[in-house]
Amino acid sequence: MKQNFTVRQGALDGVEAFLSVAAHRSFRKAAAELGVTPSAISQAVRALEARVGAALFIRTTRSVGLSEAGERFLARAKPAFEELVAASDVARDLGQRPAGLLRLTVPRAVVPILLEPLIASFCQAYPEVEVEIAASKELVDVAAGGFDAGIRMGQFIAADMIALRLSPPFPFVVVGSPDYLHRRGKPERIDDLRQHACLRMRRSDGSIAPWSFVSGNKQVEAIVAGPLIAHDYPTMLEAATDHMGLAQVPGPITAELVKAGRLVRVLDAFAPTVPGMFLYYPSRHQIMPKLRAFIDHIKSGAAAGGKSKGPGANKRASATKTG
Template identity: 40%
Template sequence: MTKPTLADLTAFSAVAAHRSFRRAADSLGVSRSSLSHAMLALERDLGVRLLNRTTRSVAPTEAGEALLTRLAPVLRDLDEALDAVADARGNPSGTLRINANESAARLLLRAAVPRFLTRFPGMALDLVSEGRLVDIVEQGFDAGVRLGESIPRDMIAVRISDDLRFVVVAAPSYLAGRTPPVAPDDLRDHICIRQRLPSGKRYRWEFSKHGQEVTIDVPGALTLDHNGLMAEAAADGLGLAYVPESTARDRLDDGRLVTVLDDWCPFIPGLYLYYPGHRHVPAGLRAFIDVLKEIGREL
């Protein structure tokens, strides 16, 4: 039996964790075909089938699960040992993968990313911005950034922004001659700009006041999937929009938009960077968190 290399075992662990050759290849920075060939070679060298493959998925066999159980702590210990060396040098290296929505990515790019990459030249940052909430472990990310209320409970979270709120906005020209809504139910008599979520579902506007929560499936002929476009459409007089206050701030300041239902739009937990609490935290992620905390103390 040919003894497998560390690279082969690491690749097998990634495929088993992701249950996908494509996602594992992305996390390792290799092509899907080369990863598939490497796994076939590993199985041939060991003389046992490690992975069950179908056209849609891949999963460890019983032998693969047994190997993974013994392999996981070994790879974790190795990662910790290498990180200890990086810490001693004060210079972590490698690639840090972070998943965030667009607004969170913009926030990171303004301050944290430039400082992090300047301070740690051995690090590369792969920042993926997408609207849908993903399983960061399954998708091979080191961390994610989302609103506090969206973070899974088994994650460790680090605050990176103040609390925020969503507001209902409209152009003065739209409200001219109309009775402004004073309660969420009044929205049923207005033209609203609806929102399509990344999941494909339409967002139902959510409000809260003195412990009372109300959800409204607002009427409207126009549906958009981007907060910036919704604020722009509202400023053009196309109807009421429900967007983050920060998205509408410039138009609110210059009078192109005004808010309604303010007392039904409370603040909610802001943005947090989060990561799995049950896994070893790589040196690069710890360094990025330190940068975030440093910036937070300066504000």
């Protein structure tokens, strides 16, 4: 059976005073060490003894010694109190300078085109920060997931998040390989997609996303069909490159493949534009120095045309990726 218990309010009151008196065997010396009056030390110890229910010291006019209860209390309380002090020091240190583990949740597609150069320069600039990248297509609750921040397309970020732009708006484009388009022909209109193999995306809620377009001033959704349903854009892009069909994906991730001639953009006249990629995090008041440094690094990189530097830019650092 689970035992219910609570920590009594003020349970740690007087422990520091007790430890100081025990170390010096003197209320006066303990008071001098802690910067309070001997009377305050005496009152704190008496209150602690009252809560414990036993005398912790044997006092005479000439000396102060520990009772048996005091000896046992000291044996358990001293290491525990030292651990609390050490824990406070560690937390305080992370709150004062960029250090520790910076955890980011990001879509897998943005890692090579957006994050890799940024992370490399950030790790060189801030060698005491380790970066963990958790690649996921889900829109993650950063607080519940233990992340410092996330990266997603702007239209998917909750209104209560702080958002920092990472990219300009970009189009969602339809691409196919030259081989596929030679066999099946280029679609000229949205309705032509009915005659094509269209690679589709399954959303996190289980539904299959329609393809979105703009026709004049109207938003148009097309229900398409094809041989593959993927769970992320890189998989769709790879399938399109392997001649399986057409894919509708974020424009920036197709740029190198289009430039190399491995993919061809079609239906550009109907391509919708999305707000772009953003870094998002819960509150300006909760930002740790490691995240503040990352945000400043992004901003300085944007101001310098992508060439960002910080203190210790030539020192080594490590980054890990998961997912």
